[in-house]
Amino acid sequence: MKSMTSIAKHPTIALLKSHTTPQQLKQIHSQLVVNGILNHPHFHGQFVATIALQNEANLHYANQVLHHQCHTPNLFTLNSMIRAYSKSSTPHKSFSFYTQILHSPNNLSPDNYTFNFLVRSCAQLQLRETALSVHGALIKHGFEHDPHVQTGLIFMYAELGCLSSCHGVFESVSESDLVCQTAMLHACAKCGDIDSARKMFDEMPQRDHIVWNAMIAGYAHWGRSRDALNLFHLMQMEGVKLNEVSMVLILSACSHMGALDQGRWAHAYVERYKFRMTVTLGTAIIDMYAKCGNIDKAMDVFWGMKEKNVYTWSSVIGGLALNGLGRESLDLFSLMKQDGVQPNEVTFISVLRGCCVVGLVEEGQKHFDSMRNLYGIDPQLEHYGLMVDLFGRAGRVEDALNFINSMPMKPHVGAWSALLHACRKYKNRELGELALKRIVELEDKNDGAYVLLSNIYADYKNWEKVSSLRQTMKAKGVKKLPGCSVIEVDGEVHEFIVGDKSHPRYDEIELKLEEIYRSLRLAGYVPNTNPVLFDIEEEEKEGAVGKHSEKVAIAFGLISSKVVPIRVVMNLRICWDCHDVAKLVSKFFNRQIIIRDRNRFHHFKDGECSCKDYW
Helix, strand or coil: CCCCCCCCCCCCHHHCCCCCCHHHHHHHHHHHHHCCHHHCHHHHHHHHHHHHHHCHHHHHHHHHHHHHHCCCCCHHHHHHHHHHHHCCCCHHHHHHHHHHHHCCCCCCCCCHHHHHHHHHHHHHHCCHHHHHHHHHHHHHCCCCCCHHHHHHHHHHHHHCCCHHHHHHHHHCCCCCCHHHHHHHHHHHHHCCCHHHHHHHHHHCCCCCHHHHHHHHHHHHHCCCHHHHHHHHHHHHHCCCCCCHHHHHHHHHHHHHHCCHHHHHHHHHHHHHCCCCCCHHHHHHHHHHHHHCCCHHHHHHHHHHCCCCCHHHHHHHHHHHHHCCCHHHHHHHHHHHHHCCCCCCHHHHHHHHHHHHHHCCHHHHHHHHHHHHHHHCCCCCHHHHHHHHHHHHHCCCHHHHHHHHHCCCCCCCHHHHHHHHHHHHHHCCHHHHHHHHHHHHHHCCCCHHHHHHHHHHHHHCCCHHHHHHHHHHHHHHCCCCCCCEEEEEECCEEEEEECCCCCCCCHHHHHHHHHHHHHHHHHCCCCCCCCCCCCCCCHHHHHHHHCCCHHHHHHHHHHHHCCCCCEEEEECCCCCHHHHHHHHHHHHHCCCCEEEECCCCEEEEECCEECCCCCC
């Protein structure tokens, strides 16, 4: 069957480009009408198809031309409209053209292109019943064994989260080609069966850059950034050509892991091979440097970008906030507005975080109010959660509760968790109990909430309450998420999980930890054992808190690297004792330490932290 794009266009129609203005479009249209070219059904169909596919903004115009100047459109034209709408923000409209095909006066019949584009619309709509109807229709018309349609079906069911249906389609493929295998790999990765995806990947006789990107994207999507980076190295060893998509995925994995050395290499690769610095790629580089704690380099990249959009500005504003530079993030927000860039909901998340890290309550309230009043943006749950956090961090826990009670929608776990964190910091048992009750009503297995309230009870030495909470957790099957810290040394990522002694240099690490504690005790350090949630002897508590994953990572950094800052990424918030230890280590061992916990960065130097003990 002849490809939809293989028929030569009329020279005048070929003038149409994606950047053609509405005025130019009308001029070309007029010339085609005057010259009688559109009287020919073939060229009329080409004109409609071209303007529809070139630019979504032209879809309405294409519709008008089709309905007012062509009473019997051919299959090519109607397929083109289905295709255009399948890629648009209104994919449901593609079905009206399918109906036109079925009821055409010149007895048209849908072909494999028709169903391939309809399947794409279903993938966008994510409506299971509609998808099943289309699948049934294409079987009825005899296209269930068309390889392009089968590939589309696999992608469609992947978007719907129906992995079993993906397998069903894939098993019906008579001879799996690379495209179909890639679709199935994508489906496994998309639906969480990442190990099956990797098995398929390893067994594929041929792998192009699309396959590699699909596998890396799967790892990145499910938080397996270390596997994504390992695959990236394998990709280089096999000489696979990297493209912008590859680099954005790798930069994202580096951001998640805090793998600065590998992120720098990715940036160097972009510059060496002269990638065009698109907004997407530049923003990914900025995000990587900011989330790896090198905010100066993030700013250098930002100022060097010729083209920036609202997401670029929002990323760097958020990066400043993440690194504790709240006032600087707000200054940049002012500059963004002066530059004529309209903020969106993502921008205000970054702005409110900037207010949070430095305790600017009134300014945060002003920015929050401006969302709706000045920009017509309805605050979402995350914005409300940040405002609760802003009040709570400043010690205004009653105001935080009042703000939650005034929310126009049902308060979410994020808002109650922010209040609970404030109650932990300011030792408010009553409100802490209320916050836990509300969190458990929403997520009955939220381990973090139980741990926070346990910490509040532990602050008051109320071991009976601590024990009662632990029994409740056990009865409900709630397990505390183990602490995990990651550190990169010489381009290699090392992971430490609390209680795990499997690292090949663990004996050396323990010796270094003993040395650290000897030095700190001589300087008057006393362990803060409140994070230990049970009533045991103080000596045992010191042993438990002393082996937190971030301390183990810091010790490994001291024995493995002599010059560069020690950079650690954690999956939990840093505890008070680890925070105190990191400050003292930075002073007595003369080493800069940068820790990114679940909420923000802590830059330790000369016995001080960039957060000023406000986190």
